Amino acid sequence: MTANATRVLVLNSGSSSVKYQLLDMKDGSRLAVGLVERIGEETSRLSHTPLATGGDKREREARIADHEEALKAVADELSADGLGLDSPELAAIGHRVVHGGLKFTAPTVIDDAVLKEIERLVPVAPLHNPANITGIKTAQALRPDLPQVAVFDTAFHTTMPEHAARYAIDVETADAHRIRRYGFHGTSHAYVSRKTAELLGKAPEDVNVIVLHLGNGASASAVASGRCVDTSMGLTPLEGLVMGTRSGDIDPAVVFHLKRVAGMDADEVDELLNKKSGLVGLCGDNDMREIRRRIDEGDQRAALAFDIYIHRLKKYIGAYSAVLGRVDAVAFTAGVGENAAPVREAAVKGLEELGLAVDADLNAVRSDAARLISPEYARVAVAVVPTDEELEIAGQTYALVGN
Numbered sequence: 001m002t003a004n005a006t007r008v009l010v011l012n013s014g015s016s017s018v019k020y021q022l023l024d025m026k027d028g029s030r031l032a033v034g035l036v037e038r039i040g041e042e043t044s045r046l047s048h049t050p051l052a053t054g055g056d057k058r059e060r061e062a063r064i065a066d067h068e069e070a071l072k073a074v075a076d077e078l079s080a081d082g083l084g085l086d087s088p089e090l091a092a093i094g095h096r097v098v099h100g101g102l103k104f105t106a107p108t109v110i111d112d113a114v115l116k117e118i119e120r121l122v123p124v125a126p127l128h129n130p131a132n133i134t135g136i137k138t139a140q141a142l143r144p145d146l147p148q149v150a151v152f153d154t155a156f157h158t159t160m161p162e163h164a165a166r167y168a169i170d171v172e173t174a175d176a177h178r179i180r181r182y183g184f185h186g187t188s189h190a191y192v193s194r195k196t197a198e199l200l201g202k203a204p205e206d207v208n209v210i211v212l213h214l215g216n217g218a219s220a221s222a223v224a225s226g227r228c229v230d231t232s233m234g235l236t237p238l239e240g241l242v243m244g245t246r247s248g249d250i251d252p253a254v255v256f257h258l259k260r261v262a263g264m265d266a267d268e269v270d271e272l273l274n275k276k277s278g279l280v281g282l283c284g285d286n287d288m289r290e291i292r293r294r295i296d297e298g299d300q301r302a303a304l305a306f307d308i309y310i311h312r313l314k315k316y317i318g319a320y321s322a323v324l325g326r327v328d329a330v331a332f333t334a335g336v337g338e339n340a341a342p343v344r345e346a347a348v349k350g351l352e353e354l355g356l357a358v359d360a361d362l363n364a365v366r367s368d369a370a371r372l373i374s375p376e377y378a379r380v381a382v383a384v385v386p387t388d389e390e391l392e393i394a395g396q397t398y399a400l401v402g403n
């Protein structure tokens with residue numbers, strides 16, 4: 001790596017999307033940002049904004065069959081602005097990797113052994129790890145000389161105490177198969193809990209925060225003095241909150257019932273619970289904007305889906321208030337948490353006894369900034385704190401391999 005290599009490319013590969021940012025770590029500035037969506041569908045969409053050149057956002061639709069093609073399209077977009085992967089200023093590529101199991105508690109430079117371990121974990125993150133692996137391999141092929149760093153969703157949660165991480169099942173069986181709560185979205189929970197402390201003008205060690213990461217995947221975490229003590233996702237990103245297409249918590253016996261009585265096999269149940277459940281299973285839509293529009297038109301199914309989503313969210317706020325004992329803040333983040341004021345209002349409604357309230361005017365403000373939405377009298381701060389997984393991944397990557 002040359003001495004003036006200060007740039008980091010971050011790839012956040014999801015099941016059907018790739019979000020990316022090119023940052024200059026000299027000053028943390030963003031040189032380019034973009035998103036490839038609907039990978040594998042009839043028409044995929046790519047949007048790219050070359051911030052370094054002050055150029056306009058470019059959007060195009062094309063069929064992008066898989067994550068390898070997606071990454072090559074991203075590389076082409078970057079090259080068109082003179083920001084290509086061949087740049088000597090590039091110091092490293094940072095990858096979001098969803099499941100790191102027990103082995104990876106910190107960002108890790110990727111070699112063959114690391115890649116093998118990420119592959120071994122595919123069965124416990126079937127929607128995510130394969131996309132992460134393709135991202136890594138494609139990036140390695142494009143720049144074999146560059147360090148590639150994996151930043152794991154699970155890492156932040158490795159501080160959970162054993163009584164929160166362990167399921168109450170036979171210990172030998174659980175240990176033999178490494179069955180336990182790992183938790184995900186950790187990069188976001190870490191970043192948002194830190195930013196929430198900042199917003200309160202306090203050190204992370206001095207605050208207890210409940211973070212609600214509500215995107216397509218959704219999870220809650222209880223963060224005490226900067227350390228995760230519990231989180232809603234488990235062995236896989238299926239447990240916990242109601243999500244766009246995932247059920248979240250159900251009685252595990254539903255699985256036996258579907259196999260024995262409905263005649264489904266394991267893959268069919270997996271597909272049902274991961275891809276055809278949650279909001280999409282309840283009302284046919286997984287986008288909260290569309291659900292709110294339908295509710296405004298009097299759609300009963302959309303209204304029930306919304307109520308089920310909120311009911312689950314409330315249960316976790318209550319549970320984590322009990323786990324933390326003292327809550328200083330509840331922070332809403334990710335696509336739904338940052339944008340859907342009705343979700344924030346409904347989730348907190350009726351929780352005054354827990355010290356929670358939302359100010360309607362503050363809640364209605366649209367902004368990209370971290371902000372408080374609770375009234376001054378409220379005992380617990382309620383905040384909207386935009387997450388930035390890419391910035392956090394870039395920082396951790398550069399800290400590991402930078403000059």
Ligand SMILES: Nc1ncnc2c1ncn2[C@@H]1O[C@H](COP(=O)(O)OP(=O)(O)O)[C@@H](O)[C@H]1O
Nearest residue numbers: 214215216217286287288289334335336339340
């Ligand atoms: N203005 C908005 N109002 C309500 N919901 C929104 C809005 N913008 C985005 N969302 C929700 O955010 C979700 C995507 O969140 P995001 O954090 O980007 O998810 P992911 O990273 O899992 O793809 C969308 O499915 C949509 O439901």
Ligand SMILES: CC(=O)OP(=O)(O)O
Nearest residue numbers: 014184185216217237
């Ligand atoms: C782990 C997980 O659920 O990630 P995402 O929200 O990106 O699907």
Ligand SMILES: [Mg+2]
Nearest residue numbers: 215216217334
């Ligand atoms: Mg996400």
